[in-house]
Amino acid sequence: MPFYEYRCNECGEAFEKMLRFSEADQLPVCPKCASPNTQKKLSKVVSFGASSSGSTSSASSSCSPRGGFS
Numbered sequence: 196m197p198f199y200e201y202r203c204n205e206c207g208e209a210f211e212k213m214l215r216f217s218e219a220d221q222l223p224v225c226p227k228c229a230s231p232n233t234q235k236k237l238s239k240v241v242s243f244g245a246s247s248s249g250s251t252s253s254a255s256s257s258c259s260p261r262g263g264f265s
């Protein structure tokens with residue numbers, strides 16, 4: 196879940212909140228003065244380290260020379 200930083204426009208309190216993606220559009224109230232007049236600051240999105248290791252090994256086929264049939 197990503198952290199979002201908010202700032203209160205009333206008292207200038209900066210706080211951060213961890214929200215679900217479905218709640219990301221909602222602005223929380225200030226924990227200090229309980230004012231809904233808050234704005235979202237820069238969002239620090241925690242990226243999940245999804246490392247996919249996949250290597251395709253192509254087998255090299257050596258074609259043997261066929262003997263001439265005459």
Ligand SMILES: [Zn+2]
Nearest residue numbers: 203206225228
């Ligand atoms: Zn406030």
